[in-house]
Amino acid sequence: MEKIFKGPAIFLDRNDINTDEIIPAKYLTEVTKKALQPYMLEDLKLDGFDPHGDELKNARAVVTRENFGCGSSREHAPWVFEVNGVHTIIAQSYARIFRQNMFNGGMLAIELPQQEIDALFELGKQGTVTLNVDVDAQIIHASVAGQESEFPFEISEFDKALVKAGGWVEFADARY
Amino acid sequence: MGKTIADKIFASHLRDEPFEGAKVLNLDRVLCHEITTPVAIADLEWRGKDRVFDKSKIKAVIDHVTPSKDTKTAIQAKMIREWARRHELEDFFDVGRNGVCHALFPEKGYIRPGFTVIMGDSHTCTHGAFGAFAAGVGTTDLEVGILKGVCAFRHPATIRVNLRGGLKPGVYSKDVILHVIAKLGVNGATDAVLEFAGPVTEGMSMEARMTLCNMAIEAGGTCGICMPDEITADYLWPFIQDEYPNKEAAVDDFKQWHSDPDAEYKQILDFDLSDLEPQVSYDYKPDCVKPVSELAGARVDQVYIGTCTNGRIEDLRVAAKILDGRTIADSVRGVVSPATPKIFRQALEEGLIDIFMQSGFCVTNPTCGACLGMSNGVLAPGEVCASTSNRNFNGRMGKGGMVHLMSPATAAATAVTGVITDARTLLSRV
Numbered sequence: 001m002e003k004i005f006k007g008p009a010i011f012l013d014r015n016d017i018n019t020d021e022i023i024p025a026k027y028l029t030e031v032t033k034k035a036l037q038p039y040m041l042e043d044l045k046l047d048g049f050d051p052h053g054d055e056l057k058n059a060r061a062v063v064t065r066e067n068f069g070c071g072s073s074r075e076h077a078p079w080v081f082e083v084n085g086v087h088t089i090i091a092q093s094y095a096r097i098f099r100q101n102m103f104n105g106g107m108l109a110i111e112l113p114q115q116e117i118d119a120l121f122e123l124g125k126q127g128t129v130t131l132n133v134d135v136d137a138q139i140i141h142a143s144v145a146g147q148e149s150e151f152p153f154e155i156s157e158f159d160k161a162l163v164k165a166g167g168w169v170e171f172a173d174a175r176y
Numbered sequence: 177m178g179k180t181i182a183d184k185i186f187a188s189h190l191r192d193e194p195f196e197g198a199k200v201l202n203l204d205r206v207l208c209h210e211i212t213t214p215v216a217i218a219d220l221e222w223r224g225k226d227r228v229f230d231k232s233k234i235k236a237v238i239d240h241v242t243p244s245k246d247t248k249t250a251i252q253a254k255m256i257r258e259w260a261r262r263h264e265l266e267d268f269f270d271v272g273r274n275g276v277c278h279a280l281f282p283e284k285g286y287i288r289p290g291f292t293v294i295m296g297d298s299h300t301c302t303h304g305a306f307g308a309f310a311a312g313v314g315t316t317d318l319e320v321g322i323l324k325g326v327c328a329f330r331h332p333a334t335i336r337v338n339l340r341g342g343l344k345p346g347v348y349s350k351d352v353i354l355h356v357i358a359k360l361g362v363n364g365a366t367d368a369v370l371e372f373a374g375p376v377t378e379g380m381s382m383e384a385r386m387t388l389c390n391m392a393i394e395a396g397g398t399c400g401i402c403m404p405d406e407i408t409a410d411y412l413w414p415f416i417q418d419e420y421p422n423k424e425a426a427v428d429d430f431k432q433w434h435s436d437p438d439a440e441y442k443q444i445l446d447f448d449l450s451d452l453e454p455q456v457s458y459d460y461k462p463d464c465v466k467p468v469s470e471l472a473g474a475r476v477d478q479v480y481i482g483t484c485t486n487g488r489i490e491d492l493r494v495a496a497k498i499l500d501g502r503t504i505a506d507s508v509r510g511v512v513s514p515a516t517p518k519i520f521r522q523a524l525e526e527g528l529i530d531i532f533m534q535s536g537f538c539v540t541n542p543t544c545g546a547c548l549g550m551s552n553g554v555l556a557p558g559e560v561c562a563s564t565s566n567r568n569f570n571g572r573m574g575k576g577g578m579v580h581l582m583s584p585a586t587a588a589a590t591a592v593t594g595v596i597t598d599a600r601t602l603l604s605r606v
C-alpha cells in the first residue's frame with residue numbers, strides 16, 4: 001500500500017495515549033489489517049472526542065503530545081492508522097516500539113519540540129489544518145484558512161531509508 | 177569508559193550498522209505467540225518468503241486465548257500451529273502443554289545470560305532477568321526476526337536502578353517495581369534499559385527478578401536487566417550442566433556480562449526500600465501508584481491472580497498463605513491462573529490449588545486472556561478488578577472496566593474482604 005503524507009490533521013490533546021486506546025485488544029483476533037478499519041481510537045479517553053465522527057474519518061495525519069503509543073507492542077496500532085489512510089503522526093515524543101512500528105511499516109512518526117507542537121495546536125484552533133510532509137527536505141507544510149507555515153523536522157537516516165524502502169521487511173530482505 | 181551489560185550484548189551481537197546509530201543485532205531467540213505471529217506468517221506467505229532462519233532458535237506458544245474461545249481465535253491457533261509444524265520448530269507448545277509465554281520460556285531454560293531475544297509482545301523485557309537483552313517488538317520486526325534472525329535497535333542508554341535497604345515482611349518485588357515506575361513515570365525510561373542492581377536485587381529469586389523486569393516497559397524501558405549470578409546459575413543449572421564442569425564455572429562465565437564499575441549511565445537512581453509499603457495503582461496509568469493504606473477500602477468486583485508478572489509458584493504460595501482457612505467475600509469473584517502447567521502441578525502437589533478452591537477461587541488453566549480483556553475473566557463496564565498483572569489502561573481487562581495493580585499478597589487479602597486491603601492487617605503470616 002503506497003503511503004501518502006498529506007491531508008487534514010486531527011489534534012489529540014493528551015499525553016500518554018496508549019495502544020489499547022488506539023486499538024483495543026479484543027480486536028487482536030483479526031488476522032488482516034483491513035478488518036481493523038472501523039475501530040481506530042475506539043477507546044480514547046479525551047473530552048469531546050468522537051471515534052465515529054467525520055473529523056477522524058477525514059483525518060490523514062494525527063498531531064498529539066508526549067509518549068504517544070505507549071503500552072503494547074501490537075502493530076495493530078499503526079495498522080489501524082494505515083488502513084484508515086493516516087500515515088503521518090506528529091508528536092512531542094513516542095513510545096519506542098510504536099515509533100519503530102510506524103517506520104517499519106514505511107510510515108512517519110515525526111518528533112517535534114514542545115514549542116512547535118504548541119504552534120501546531122494553535123493553528124488547529126483556526127480551522128482544519130492540512131499538512132503536507134516533504135520527507136526529503138524534512139519539512140512539514142501546514143496550511144489553514146489560507147495561511148501557510150513550515151515546520152522543519154529531523155528523522156534519522158535509517159528511518160528515512162525505511163520510509164523510502166516501504167518498510168523494514170523490504171529493507172532487510174534486500175540487505176541480509 | 178566501561179560498558180554496561182546492554183553495551184556488551186550489543187557489541188557481541190552486532191551484525192550491521194547500516195546508518196549511524198542504527199544497530200542490527202543477531203538474535204539468539206525469536207519468541208512467538210498466537211496473537212501477533214499469525215499476521216507475520218500471513219505476510220511472509222503473501223511475500224512468498226514463508227521460511228524461518230533457524231528452527232531451533234524460534235520458540236512458539238499459544239497462550240493468550242487457550243483453548244480457543246471462538247472461530248477467530250481458533251483460526252489464529254491453527255495458523256501458528258500449522259506454521260510451527262511446517263517448519264519443524266523444535267519447541268512449540270499447544271493446548272495442554274502451554275503456558276504464559278514469559279513464564280513458560282524461561283522455565284524451559286531457553287533464556288541465557290548474554291542472549292538477544294525478541295518477541296511480538298511488549299513484556300518480553302521480562303527475560304532480562306537472566307542478564308539477556310530482551311525487547312518487545314511489533315509484527316514487522318518479528319517477521320524479519322523469523323526470516324533473517326536480526327533486529328534493528330537504536331543503541332539504548334542505560335538507567336541504573338540501585339535497590340537497597342531490605343524489604344519489610346509483606347513487601348514484594350511487585351511493590352518495588354510499582355514504586356520505581358511511579359518515580360520514573362510512564363516514559364521515564366523510553367529508549368533506555370533499566371538495569372536493576374544493589375543488594376535487594378541480588379537477594380531476589382529469579383521469579384522476583386522477572387517481576388521487576390516484566391514491568392520495565394511500563395516506564396517505557398526497552399528492557400529490564402539483572403546481572404546473572406549464583407541465583408541465575410541455580411535456576412538454569414538443569415539446562416546448562418553439560419556446558420560447565422560446575423556451577424562456580426558457570427557463575428564465573430556469566431561475569432563477562434556484568435556491567436563494568438566505570439560504565440556510563442544515563443541516570444543512576446537509588447532507592448532505599450526499608451520503609452516501602454505495599455503499593456497499589458489507581459487511575460489508568462501504571463505510574464499512578466499509592467501505598468495500599470491510601471487506597472484501602474476501595475471496592476472491587478473481581479480479583480485476578482496470574483499473568484506474566486505474578487503467576488509463578490512463589491506468587492501462588494504467597495496468595496495461598498493468606499487464603500488458607502478463609503473464604504473470599506461474597507461480593508467478589510476470584511480467578512487464579514497458574515502461569516504454566518509445571519507451576520499448576522507444583523501448586524497441586526503443594527496443596528495450593530486446594531486452598532484456592534476452598535476459598536472460593538475459580539482456578540483456570542494456564543493462560544492470560546483476562547489480563548488484556550480477551551478471555552477467562554473479562555470485566556463488564558463499571559467493574560473494578562484487583563489484579564496482579566502489569567497494565568491498568570482504560571478498558572484493559574474489558575471495555576469500561578478498571579484495574580488496580582498490586583502484589584499477589586494484596587490481591588489475596590483484597591479477595592477476602594472485597595475491598596482493597598493491606599495483607600499485613602489480616603495476618604502475621606505474610
Ligand code: SF4
Pocket residue numbers: 240276277278297299483484485544545547548565566
Ligand atoms: S499476562 Fe498480560 S501482559 Fe503478560 S503476556 Fe499475557 S496478556 Fe500480555
